[in-house]
Amino acid sequence: MSMSRRIAPFHLDVLKEAGNIGAGHAATALSSLLAKDIDMKVPQVKLEPFHMLGDTLREDMETVAAIYFRIDGEVTGSMFFMLPVKEASSFAQKLTGDSSQKITVSNTTELAVSALSEAGNILAGSYLTALADFTRLNLIPSPPGFAVDMASAILSYALVPLSAAADEALIIETEIIENGRESNRALNGFFFFLPDPGSLGKILQSLGVPEDE
Amino acid sequence: MNNVIRVGMADINFAASPSTIRTSGLGSCVGVVIYDEKLNIGGMAHIMLPDSSMSRGGIVQRAKYADTAVTDLVSYFHSKCKEGETVRLKAKIAGGAQMFQFSTSTELFRIGPRNVEAVKEQLKKRKVILMNEDTGGSSGRTIEFDPATKKLYIRTVNKGEKAI
Numbered sequence: 104m105s106m107s108r109r110i111a112p113f114h115l116d117v118l119k120e121a122g123n124i125g126a127g128h129a130a131t132a133l134s135s136l137l138a139k140d141i142d143m144k145v146p147q148v149k150l151e152p153f154h155m156l157g158d159t160l161r162e163d164m165e166t167v168a169a170i171y172f173r174i175d176g177e178v179t180g181s182m183f184f185m186l187p188v189k190e191a192s193s194f195a196q197k198l199t200g201d202s203s204q205k206i207t208v209s210n211t212t213e214l215a216v217s218a219l220s221e222a223g224n225i226l227a228g229s230y231l232t233a234l235a236d237f238t239r240l241n242l243i244p245s246p247p248g249f250a251v252d253m254a255s256a257i258l259s260y261a262l263v264p265l266s267a268a269a270d271e272a273l274i275i276e277t278e279i280i281e282n283g284r285e286s287n288r289a290l291n292g293f294f295f296f297l298p299d300p301g302s303l304g305k306i307l308q309s310l311g312v313p314e315d316e
Numbered sequence: 317m318n319n320v321i322r323v324g325m326a327d328i329n330f331a332a333s334p335s336t337i338r339t340s341g342l343g344s345c346v347g348v349v350i351y352d353e354k355l356n357i358g359g360m361a362h363i364m365l366p367d368s369s370m371s372r373g374g375i376v377q378r379a380k381y382a383d384t385a386v387t388d389l390v391s392y393f394h395s396k397c398k399e400g401e402t403v404r405l406k407a408k409i410a411g412g413a414q415m416f417q418f419s420t421s422t423e424l425f426r427i428g429p430r431n432v433e434a435v436k437e438q439l440k441k442r443k444v445i446l447m448n449e450d451t452g453g454s455s456g457r458t459i460e461f462d463p464a465t466k467k468l469y470i471r472t473v474n475k476g477e478k479a480i
Contacts, residue, residue: 253473256415258341259325260343262364263345264427270326270380
């Protein structure tokens with residue numbers, strides 16, 4: 104059955120609220136890591152058919168540095184932290200305090216990858232902990248995977264395993280920005296959570312929302 | 317005017333020159349292009365999975381699977397043919413990368429190579445000649461086919477553009 108027939112607008116609102124709580128915690132964690140004021144925009148929750156997915160990505164997100172987590176437990180899914188590649192280096196430099204660190208399409212230093220992966224770990228971990236507390240469901244992230252590539256190719260990686268059961272994906276998307284003067288921003292990234300189709304019912308149920316209302 | 321026809325994920329489409337046809341962000345998915353040497357038409361599908369028997373949904377979205385997508389591309393060209401005419405269909409394929417390396421990679425995460433294999437098998441079965449391929453590796457690809465020149469342009473973020 105198509106997901107859109109089971110997901111009503113108010114379900115999306117519930118998921119947005121769950122995303123909001125997760126994102127709030129992640130922003131706090133990242134703020135203390137960077138000692139900067141980090142803001143997260145209110146999450147967008149979208150149900151998109153696969154053939155439309157490329158259109159959801161912004162133009163400057165064409166080439167990104169991405170940290171990927173597979174989520175296991177009572178709720179399964181995929182989680183991504185993506186930065187435009189031109190901002191990834193300066194973010195890695197801030198994290199390591201080392202201006203020689205680089206993340207580019209052809210040349211990436213090992214320490215920069217670890218730093219970015221660790222930031223991703225902290226973001227995903229605090230997001231999932233908040234979501235787990237909220238839903239009383241168990242969510243465990245895999246070790247991080249790292250890639251610099253086209254954002255749409257990276258997103259599709261998460262969609263393939265679930266594409267046998269679905270024709271559309273539910274995406275909870277949160278924009279992460281560093282508060283401050285536009286020109287000084289080191290961080291302007293995106294955080295994506297894509298619960299597997301089978302997990303949606305569990306999330307909604309645990310939040311006390313009947314699936315077909 | 318030159319127009320670019322877009323093909324989304326799990327999508328299929330056709331273009332006649334001077335239009336070109338493009339799909340972006342092929343990761344483990346495979347882009348397959350089928351054309352006839354005499355016609356200035358190209359058909360393209362963005363395939364996600366090897367076989368429609370894997371479908372756990374209700375209606376099968378045919379462009380998503382190697383078997384059904386290749387069948388549909390081929391029958392489009394057969395329907396374009398006059399009676400008694402023979403078609404010599406050719407194909408070019410790209411994609412099937414493994415974008416992330418995980419130590420705990422399950423069979424599903426090796427889907428790229430399996431997609432490539434399945435597409436090749438289907439092409440063989442339908443007597444379509446595979447002319448060129450750019451598959452495997454760990455990079456995403458954006459591809460664009462020009463039905464006039466039969467060239468497939470392939471762009472990756474770290475190697476720039478090439479044509480096969």
